[in-house]
Amino acid sequence: MAHCIFCKIIEGEIPCHKVYEDDRTLAFHDINPKAPMHVVVIPKKHIANIMQASEDAQLLKDMACAVTEVAKALGVQDSGFRTVTNTGEGGGQSVDHFHFHVLAGKTFGEDFG
Ligand code: 5GP
Ligand code: ZN
DSSP states (O other): OOOSHHHHHHTTSSOOOEEEEOSSEEEEEOSSOSSSEEEEEEESSOOSSGGGGTTOHHHHHHHHHHHHHHHHHHTOTTTOOEEEOOOHHHHTOOSOSOOEEEEESSOOOSOOO
8 A cells, every 4th residue: 555645646545636647647636726726747656756757758758748738638738837846845845756736827927935
């Protein structure tokens, strides 16, 4: 049984509102949205953060493709959206399973908080 909360979502132990799924990625609505639309995109392979993905070109391509599919599903591929990945405590990462946040439905400014 998986210990990581996102691995539990992949395995169906925790339900989610799915936006996109393929063999290697899953995307679902964030439980605590920070924008009118807020989707989390994860690889099905457990890795902790973007640094651990640096030698996995396939995984990074899969994640980019999944973000693109999410943008299309949300209808924001032309209007635009923000993609964020937090790393470590200082970066505000609370789940140690690499993920992209896809934030949309408002116009973002230059401030990254
Ligand atoms: P981080 O803080 O690691 O960058 O992002 C983790 C995100 O996962 C947070 O935005 C948080 O709201 C979301 N999250 C944590 N647990 C769950 C859950 O069980 N279901 C869903 N849908 N989102 C979750
Ligand atoms: Zn995991």
